[in-house]
Amino acid sequence: MVTEAHIRNLLRVVKDPEIPTVSLVDMGVVHRIDLPANGGVHVELIPTFSGCPAMSVMALEVEQVLRKAGFAPVTVAMNKQVAWHSNMISEEGRKGLLEHGLSPPPHYDPNTQDYALEAATCPHCGSTRTVLKNPFGPTLCRAIHQCLDCQETFEQFKPV
Template identity: 55%
Template sequence: MAYTEEEIRHWLEEVKDPEIPVLSLNDLGVITGISVLENGKVKVEMTPTFVGCPAIDYMKSDVKEVLAKHGVEEVEVRVSFDTQWNSNMISEKGRQALKDFGLAPPPKHNLIVELDILEEVECPNCGSHNTDLKTPFGPTLCRSIHHCFDCKETFEQFKPI
């Protein structure tokens, strides 16, 4: 049985980032290539958000598991840096999902991240920009910690990178 790339991508919607379970790998932007070979074998190309991201091995086996559930038996998942992930690759749907989850989405950038874009991040709780960066390191490699002066909440941001 042959599959189309669209089908594979659709099924991969079920695979979520284990550290941010509202975000699919598609929306996170870490699926960098899908190819269906003539013999029916499926090849999925992935790249990690951070080089040291411990979630990549989980994501890799989740991809295989979900595709197997849909009857795709032969799956090869290749993790490489052929395409280097950056936070602009998070989809609009993904950015909204982050916000709903209580994590500020990363601001879009021109691939040169300067400290000033980490200041005055929009608070995901009340929408205020009257906020302050507390530390560029958080509970996972991809998050920074901020404080909102208006609603007084401390919140996290998915770091622009």
């Protein structure tokens, strides 16, 4: 009997192409898994950043992984009605971000914590004495900060 947990496990091999240490599952992008009686799988993904060009690649990879595992038919849909946010990244995902040299986003409430946008922990020395240098970075999900203790410039996965 195939379960949702089994599918989730299979999907752990699909990584964010721009952050190869974090899986889609840990990113919180796999929203829903349906297992109809015909032996197929339907996966619903939620997009992270609206303009993120990596989303279509990830959807394609999800489809390929499940086909390869013998499921048919496989359908993957994007649900744009659900708002993804950075609190959905799992503990495992946060570790993966750090492993990739990215400061994980602080837990964040957009209604009350605007100051959180400017706060980051240095992934090199762990200091919180950091300044936001640019709210935009090499990809939509990253901001550039600088550490006032070790002086290193670093990227943060943005809290959204």
